[in-house]
Amino acid sequence: MNAYRKGMLAVASAALAALAAAHTAHAADAKLSIMVGGATKIIYLPARLTEQLGYFKEEGLDVEILSQPAGVDAENELLAGAVQGVVGFYDHTIDLQSKGKEVEAVVVFGKVPGEVEMVATRAAGQIKSMADVKGKTLGVTGLGSSTNFLTQYLAFKAGVAPSQYTVLPVGADNSFMAAIRQSRIDAGMTTEPTISQLLKTGEAQVLVDMRTAEGTTQALGGLYPASSLYMQRAWVEGHKDQVQKLARAFVKTMRFIKAHSAEEIAQKMPKDYYGNNRELYVKALGASLPMFTDDGRMPAGGPETVLKVLSSFDPTVKGKHIELGRTFTNEFVDHVAR
Known part of the structure; x- marks a missing residue:
């Protein structure tokens, strides 16, 4: 009888081990959903480019790229558990920690925002710097978005209080351009390719340029890491293998961008990204x-x-102790380099 029981236990143990292995394999192969705060924005190019280059598949990952027009919406999807990662601005990790949410950037794509404060040409005579935005309406992608954060800081730095101007969420791309055309905003913050489109039509002009290290340092006092892949810390700790594969795929893409021209990179992107x-x-x-x-x-x-930027105006961050070391990690990208 004992031998029989031992045999049955052995069979049961083997079955449980097989189930555990199958579950682990399934978890590793499970679809990962990554929400992008506006997939067609060039600041978030690495997300779609990685997919186009086949690097996710090379790592054995099944990744679904989703898009929301504003980073704050993508952030909410992450906190709700609807997606595993967000390609958005790093500053959300600090803002969220001040609210008791643990989120960290695991790959950083942009060392500067890539954002530009554009002023409508019809208002350019009145608005020659951020000190002139009193009584004006300023466009941002969404309330609580990084464009909102940066707009508030630039105005604050210029001595303009939030009560002295109006912020209007107008989205990005076509909706942003429509807001300029329809005179709903006097100025606003946007990214490429919207910047170049507005400059070409002559409908808007550059007021503050944060596409380069020089322009960003002048506007914000230093490099401002922006577009990144961020995830909930608890999820990262429980899925290190998948995060490592994601990091490897994205680092390959960053190296591809560094080694190729804009023309060569554009050839890899879907046609709907540049239209006609x-x-x-x-x-x-x-x-x-x-x-x-x-x-x-x-x-x-x-x-x-x-x-420093967020602490100057964001009431949820101001005066709070923020552990910056918990808002990002280089662990996974460093492992790729080794």
């Missing part, structure tokens, strides 16, 4: 390439700049 104006898209992409990191690492001093 491929030449304009290539030009916008060329203007944006300096913003990207070479290796996905967090730039030194970057988190401190972001914290």
Whole structure:
């Protein structure tokens, strides 16, 4: 009888081990959903480019790229557990920690925001700097978005209080351009390729340029790490193998961007990203390439700049103790380099 029981236990143990192995394999192969705060924005190019280059598949990953027009909406999807990762601005990790949410950037794509404060040409005579936005309406992608954060800081730095101007959420791309055309906003913050489109039509002009390290340092006082892949810390801790594969795929993409021209990169993108104006898209992409990191690492001093900016105006961050070391990790990208 004992031998029989032992045999049955052995069979049961083997079955349980097989089930556990199958569950682990299924978890590793499970679809990962990544929400992008506006997939067609060039600042978030690495998300779709990685898919186009086949790097997710090379890592054995099944990744679904989804898009929301504003980063704050993508952030909410992550907190609700609807997606596993967000390609959005790093500053959300600091803002969320101040609210008791643990989120960290695992790959950093942009060492600068890639954002530009554009002023409508009809208002350019009145608005020559951010000090002139009193009584004006400023467009952002969404309330609580990174464009909103940066707009508030630039106004604050210029001595303009939030009560002295109006912020209007107008989205990005076509909806942003429509807001300029319809005179619903006097100025607003947007990214490429919208910047180049507005410059080409002459409907808007550059007021503050944060597409380069020089422009960003002048506007914000240092490098401002921006577009990144961020995830809930608890999920990262429980899925290190999948996160490592994601990091490897994205670092390959950053190296591809570094080694290729705007024209060569554009050839890899879906046609709907540039529509009927491929030449304009290539030009916008060329203007944006300096913003990207070479290796996905967090730039030194970057988190401190972001914290300084948010602490100046964000009531949820101001005066709070923020552990910057818990808002990002280089663990996974460093492993790729080894």
